[in-house]
């Protein structure tokens with residue numbers, strides 16, 4: 001026969017075990033990676049990945065297979081040269097088979113030298129207009145960029161201002177690798193432009209400053225590759241970013257930024273990392289950031 005004290009201890013132990021089990025279940029469910037579709041909103045298919053006349057370490061079939069394995073169902077394609085994006089856009093059978101929708105952007109760079117002077121180079125403006133008029137096999141270009149401004153004052157360069165106004169007038173999105181001060185300058189040129197902030201400040205603009213910009217510019221979208229402080233050392237989402245995403249669930253997107261071939265070699269791991277921290281968010285918020293926000297920007301249907 002059990003003594004009262006034994007029964008009490010047993011009950012207390014059972015309660016303790018149940019509580020530990022609940023904690024374990026809670027932790028386990030919070031750690032499940034996001035499993036829905038991904039929209040890679042920052043993808044380059046540059047000539048180092050495939051020069052169609054020479055070396056091609058990452059052929060179209062291979063990059064599409066990587067996207068398919070990573071569950072990426074749409075991409076913003078922006079490539080140096082633009083031929084990389086045009087080839088992806090022209091690979092309709094292959095992209096359909098892989099289940100990937102290509103959203104082509106016009107890159108402003110013909111070569112590396114263009115990175116540092118495009119904002120005041122009229123020939124870049126001319127090239128953009130020619131590309132816009134020509135379009136791609138998959139349809140019209142949907143955006144401009146990625147472009148870089150290493151000094152925010154260059155956001156007031158004549159071609160930078162012109163291209164922002166062009167984007168606003170034509171309903172094109174803009175993918176801009178800039179600092180937080182340049183966001184204010186670019187938006188001053190075209191307050192109704194849909195600006196995607198590449199990396200949401202690769203220099204690590206404080207979250208309070210990102211929040212301020214998100215409040216000030218309702219059309220500003222933050223892309224999250226390379227963003228310092230987004231995750232903790234263990235790959236989990238940091239508390240301050242979780243709070244920001246909870247406040248602005250419709251204003252962020254994910255991207256791979258395959259700017260060098262080393263990023264292609266890590267492509268599936270990069271997308272798995274994104275799935276991991278997205279899994280720290282409520283499922284509806286994860287889905288918005290992983291897919292819905294970018295899909296809505298370009299009017300894409302949900303994948304099957």
Ligand SMILES: [Zn+2]
Pocket residue numbers: 042044146198257258259
């Ligand atoms: Zn990039």
